[in-house]
Each structure stands twice: as C-alpha cells, then as structure tokens.
Amino acid sequence: NITWIVEATGDENNTYEFFVIFEMDYRQNWSDKVNITIAYSVNLISPTNNLYTSQNSLNFNCSSFYNNGLNNISLYGNFNGTWLLNSSNEVSGTSNISNWTLNIGEGNYLWNCKVCDAWNNCNFAQQNYSFKIDNTKPGFESLNYSNIIELGSSQYITINITENRINYVNISYLGLNQTMYNYSNIYFFNFTPRLIGQIDFTIYALDIVDNLNSTNASFIVNDSTDKPLIKSITELEETLHQNEMQIITTLIYDKEPLTVNLNFNGSNVTMINVSSYNFTYSWNVMQCGLVDYYIYANNSNFSNNANGSFTIDLCCGNNLCETGESCSSCANDCGTCPTTTSSGGGSGGGKTVTPKDVTSFVIAKTSPSNPINLEIKNEYLPINSLKIEVNKEINQAKVKVSGVNNLPEGINEYNKKVYKYLEITTEKITDADIKNAKVEFMVDNDWLANNNIQRDRIAFFRYKDGWTEQKTEYLMTINNKHYFSAEVSGFSIFAIAEKPNEIVKEKPVEANNETSITGAAILKEEVPKEEFWNKKFTIKLFLIITLIYISSIAHFIVNKRKIKL
Structure with missing residues (x-):
C-alpha cells in the first residue's frame, strides 16, 4: 500500500480527476480514475478563537459561499458538556451569514x-474554535499587616492574589488610591500614616476580563511618646x-x-505648617562658610x-577670592579691577551649578529600635530607598547620596559595563556603627537591551581597596525598570554594573598509571588536527570511488541482461 497526502490547491466547489500511473522497466499501468470535489469553505466569525471573557451572553456567527446554492447552516458545540447540534437555520442563495445568541455558563x-x-x-470549518467564560473574581489570601503601629512608623501590607491574569491591584486609604507592587502573586505596599x-483601607483586584473583588481592613495608629517626634529634616541644597x-x-x-x-544666625522664625506634620521655611542666606x-x-x-x-561655598566678604569670584563681582575679596582702554576681554565669574543628582538628609535621632528608612525621590538618581540599622544611639546624623561622573583620583574604573557610579557618605555614622544596611536601586530595561545584558547579570559593587560585589537580589519589574536590593557593610563609592564573567574551572587530567618496563609513563600520541582531517578526507574519498566502481559494474550487468532478453 502506498499513501499520498495531497494539498487541495484547486478552486472551491470544482471537481478534479485523480489517478495513479505505475511504471517499471518501460511498462506502465493506470489506476482507476477518481473524481474529487474540493468542498466549499466554512468561515467561523465570532466568538473568535481562544476568546477569554466574563460575558455569559455570546453571539455566534459563521458564513459560507457556494455557487450551486446553500441549503442550511447549523451550529455545533459542547455547551452542555457533549458535542451536539445546537441549532440549524434553513438558508438559500449562494452565500449566507447565520447568527445565534446563546447564554452559556x-x-x-x-x-x-x-x-x-x-x-x-x-x-x-477546518478547525473547532475554542473560548473560555470566566466569572470567578480574583481571590485574596494571606493579608498581612500590623494591627497597631506608632505614629511616624511605616505600615507594610502584603496580600496573595489567587489569579494570574490580573489587570491591577489597588489600595485605597485616607482618600488616596495607589497601585500595589508585586512579586509573582504577592502584592505589597507601604506608607506612613x-x-x-483607626486607619481604614480597601484592596481592589481586577482581572483582565473585568471580574472585580475587594477586601477591607483597618489598623490603629498610636502616639505613646510625650515629646514631638522629629522624623526627618531636608535641605533644598547642601551647598x-x-x-x-x-x-x-x-x-x-505629634498627637497635639x-x-x-x-533658629539660624541669631534669627528665630516660625516655620509654616504646609500640611499635616509637614513644616517648612525659606530665606535668602547672607552668611558665609558653615x-x-x-x-x-x-x-x-x-x-x-x-x-x-549647610555650606555657603561662594561668599563675597570673607577675604578669599574663590572660584567663581572676580574683581568685577567681588572687589573686597579679589581686589579692584585695573583700568584699561584696550578692547581685550575681561575676567568673569559664573555660578557653580549644584548637581541635580544629589540628595541629603539630616536624621535627628536613630537607634537600634529606631532604624533609618529613607525614601529617595530624585529622578536623577537610580536609588529609591536606603535603610540603615545601627547598633547604638546616634543624634544629628547626616546621609548624602550623589551621582559620580568622574571617579576620585586613585580609584580605577570597574572593568565591566557600568550603569551608574554613586557615592553614599555619612556624618556621625561609621562602618562600625552599622548593623545592617540595604540599598534598593533600579536599572532601565532599555540600557540592558542596548548593552545585551541579562537582568540576572546586574549587581551592586562597593569600592574599598578594590571593587567588591555586594549581595544583590532582584525584586520586581515595573514600567520598564528592574528593581534590586543590595546589602552593604558600609558606605563609599559604588557602581551599579554588570557582574564579571564566571570562571569555569577545568577538570584536572588524571595521569595514566600504566608504565613501561623502564617505569616511564606511557603517553598517548596526539595527532595534529590538520593531519587528522587529512586522514579522514582520504578515507571518505576512497569510499566514494569504491561505490562509484560497484555501481558501474551493476549497471553494466543489468543492461547486458536486457540485451539478451
């Protein structure tokens, strides 16, 4: 038996002959002829294939065309669990589109x-179309948060969503509606009320077919201290x-x-209460130095x-002619400019622009029970938070995070691709004071793609007598940015960069224990690669010539027999 699979490439609704010719030794035999008609096509229009919806009422329609006329179009499906005829429409003419509306669970x-x-x-139609109706709302599991927190502390909320096809998960509290972040099916959010x-909050989860679910919870914020808690101080400019x-x-x-x-330079002013617990004051500084x-x-x-x-780094009147000052801008510090009638240019000074990728903090008080938790909202810095746990009480500490465009003298550049150099410095906090420190940073996905670097090849590096990789963990990806967390043992110059290539250690070759009569090790002769391939080619050529010779003899014998017949 011989089977042929032939693609029907002719026109629809036409009949074609099909037969087989068998030929051997100049003899032919023809099979019976079979007429085959290429059937007209059936087009499924809606629901589309692989539709995923929460709608129970669906419109089914399909179409067909046939020159010799149509008689009926029927709808089939397993809507009740078994593949059955559902409905049939009597039709006429050469083309038709039939419609049915069904309510399905x-x-x-x-x-x-x-x-x-x-x-x-x-x-x-050539294939069955499939669809799925999903009326199940996203489920909630393992909602975790603190029932009671102290005023000024952050509330951390996590929840597990039992649905993979999620559109969004939002949290609503105190009139605000925020998007929760996620790692797989775990969604999380933190804020400082x-x-x-009592603080009430609601979590909403919407899947991609608009099934919505929500859950409510609340917690208590207490103020157990008598004194006002000065949580943080921020300066517009450090210099x-x-x-x-x-x-x-x-x-x-504070509860009251x-x-x-x-108080500055002998002046005592009232700070403006901009919003709840937020106070500010601005003025033009006329002092010099610190x-x-x-x-x-x-x-x-x-x-x-x-x-x-903070520091005033350009001050007229301190008897120092500083960079940016000149005789024309500050004669007291730089002297009087000479009088001249020439047309030459004069000296000038310009303001030194304060870098935008710098953020500073003053921490009024930190201790083992009151760690530092800083949110860095600077679009020019790829760091979004810094957490420091100390092993003793420290007052009036300072933390400064800044971008580095030119590495200090004596520090070599990291030898792989670098996303950003950074410097984190502290005042009154030494490496010995740090129990734990964690930096959360982000890397733009476009940079990874342009440099052909995988996400798991990114790490945080610290310079201390050389570049050292810090323990780095991937957190999540949001809006084309990858977020990471790194544990650091202290602060200095850092680099967000590509990890070094892993060194694959070769397995040592075991010595051959066989020895000759004289006790010398027996060494296997290594054939040079070029000589090896020459030998291989010679063998192949010999086999090809042998096959050609055998084929020629066989052909000669067959022809000789035919002549005798």
Whole structure:
C-alpha cells in the first residue's frame, strides 16, 4: 500500500480527476480514475478563537459561499458538556451569514458550523474554535499587616492574589488610591500614616476580563511618646552661594497641635505648617562658610529639638577670592579691577551649578529600635530607598547620596559595563556603627537591551581597596525598570554594573598509571588536527570511488541482461 497526502490547491466547489500511473522497466499501468470535489469553505466569525471573557451572553456567527446554492447552516458545540447540534437555520442563495445568541455558563468550550448544499453535501470549518467564560473574581489570601503601629512608623501590607491574569491591584486609604507592587502573586505596599486613631483601607483586584473583588481592613495608629517626634529634616541644597534661597523642610509627628521654630544666625522664625506634620521655611542666606540651624518643636507640655548645617561655598566678604569670584563681582575679596582702554576681554565669574543628582538628609535621632528608612525621590538618581540599622544611639546624623561622573583620583574604573557610579557618605555614622544596611536601586530595561545584558547579570559593587560585589537580589519589574536590593557593610563609592564573567574551572587530567618496563609513563600520541582531517578526507574519498566502481559494474550487468532478453 502506498499513501499520498495531497494539498487541495484547486478552486472551491470544482471537481478534479485523480489517478495513479505505475511504471517499471518501460511498462506502465493506470489506476482507476477518481473524481474529487474540493468542498466549499466554512468561515467561523465570532466568538473568535481562544476568546477569554466574563460575558455569559455570546453571539455566534459563521458564513459560507457556494455557487450551486446553500441549503442550511447549523451550529455545533459542547455547551452542555457533549458535542451536539445546537441549532440549524434553513438558508438559500449562494452565500449566507447565520447568527445565534446563546447564554452559556462558566467554563471552556468548543464550537463549529456545518454547512450543507441542496444535494446534502455538508462540510465543517477546518478547525473547532475554542473560548473560555470566566466569572470567578480574583481571590485574596494571606493579608498581612500590623494591627497597631506608632505614629511616624511605616505600615507594610502584603496580600496573595489567587489569579494570574490580573489587570491591577489597588489600595485605597485616607482618600488616596495607589497601585500595589508585586512579586509573582504577592502584592505589597507601604506608607506612613499621618493621623492618630483607626486607619481604614480597601484592596481592589481586577482581572483582565473585568471580574472585580475587594477586601477591607483597618489598623490603629498610636502616639505613646510625650515629646514631638522629629522624623526627618531636608535641605533644598547642601551647598549653595551667598544670597541664594535655602528651604528647610521637616516632618514632625505629634498627637497635639505644634509650634515649630527655626533658629539660624541669631534669627528665630516660625516655620509654616504646609500640611499635616509637614513644616517648612525659606530665606535668602547672607552668611558665609558653615551655617548652623536649629529646629524646636513644642506641644502644650513638651518640646523636642534637632539641628543641621549647610555650606555657603561662594561668599563675597570673607577675604578669599574663590572660584567663581572676580574683581568685577567681588572687589573686597579679589581686589579692584585695573583700568584699561584696550578692547581685550575681561575676567568673569559664573555660578557653580549644584548637581541635580544629589540628595541629603539630616536624621535627628536613630537607634537600634529606631532604624533609618529613607525614601529617595530624585529622578536623577537610580536609588529609591536606603535603610540603615545601627547598633547604638546616634543624634544629628547626616546621609548624602550623589551621582559620580568622574571617579576620585586613585580609584580605577570597574572593568565591566557600568550603569551608574554613586557615592553614599555619612556624618556621625561609621562602618562600625552599622548593623545592617540595604540599598534598593533600579536599572532601565532599555540600557540592558542596548548593552545585551541579562537582568540576572546586574549587581551592586562597593569600592574599598578594590571593587567588591555586594549581595544583590532582584525584586520586581515595573514600567520598564528592574528593581534590586543590595546589602552593604558600609558606605563609599559604588557602581551599579554588570557582574564579571564566571570562571569555569577545568577538570584536572588524571595521569595514566600504566608504565613501561623502564617505569616511564606511557603517553598517548596526539595527532595534529590538520593531519587528522587529512586522514579522514582520504578515507571518505576512497569510499566514494569504491561505490562509484560497484555501481558501474551493476549497471553494466543489468543492461547486458536486457540485451539478451
């Protein structure tokens, strides 16, 4: 038996002859002729193949065309669990589109249409179409959060969503609606509430076919301390020029109304309460050198204070002719400019632009029970948070995070591709004071693609007597950015960069224990690669010539027999 599979390439609705010719030794034999008609096509229009929906009412339609006329079009499906005829429409003419509307429950289904002509020749579409109806809402499991937190502390919320096809998961609290982040099916969010008492929140989960589910919960915010809690102090600029504007912002938590004052250069001013617990003050600084300031927070019975400082690096009147000053801008420091009648150019000075990729913090107080948790919202820095656990109480510490365009002298560049060099410095916090420190950073996916680097090849490196890889963990990917977390033992120059290539250790060759009569090791002769391939080619050539010779003899014998016949 011989089987042929032939693709029907002729026109639909036409008949073609099919037969087989058998030929051997100049003899031929013809098989019977069979007429084959290429059937008309059936087109399934909707629901589309692999449809995924939450709609129970669906419109089914299919179409067909036949020159000799159509008789009926029928809908088939397993809508009740068994493949059956569902409905049939009597039709006429050469073309038709038939429609049916069905109400179907949740599940996975197949459907097709069968078309028959006036001679009861029938045909289905080439394949069944499938669809799925999903009416199940996303489920919630393992909602975790703290039932009671202290005012000024962060609330961390995690929840497991039992649905893979998620559109979004949002959390609503205090009139705000925020998107939760996720790692696989675990969604998480953290925030610092600025109210005392019960805080209600709702989590919403919507899948891709619009099944919505929600869950509600609440927690309590207490204020167990009598003194106002000065959570953080932020300066607009850590270094600026004389007569430029400085803005000091502080976040202070307390259960009572507060009065907050700022003291600098003998002046005592009231800071403006911009929003809940948020106080600020701005002024043009006329001092020179280091400027110290103090913040005093008072409620009805208790007070607290913190202090910080910043630097004026270009000051006219300190008897120093600094970079950026000239005789024309500050004669007191640089002297009077000489009078001249020539047309030459004069000296000039310009303001040194403060880099944008710098963020500084003043931490009023940190201790083992009150770690530092900084959110870095600077679009020019690829770091989004910094967490520091200390092993002792430290007051008035400073943390500065900045980008590095030119490495300091004596520090060699990292020898792989670098996304960004950074520097993290601290005042009053030494490496010995640090129990744990963690940096969360991000890398743009376009940079990885352009440099042909996989996500798992990214790590955080610290320079301390050489570049050392820090323990780095991938967190998640959001909006074309990959987020990572790195544990560091201290602060200095860092690099977000590609990991070095892994060195594959070759397995050592075991010595052959066989020895000759004289006791010398027996060595296997290594054939040079070129000589090896020459020998291989010679063998192949010999085999080919031998086959040609045998074929020629066989052909000669066959022809000789034919002549005798």
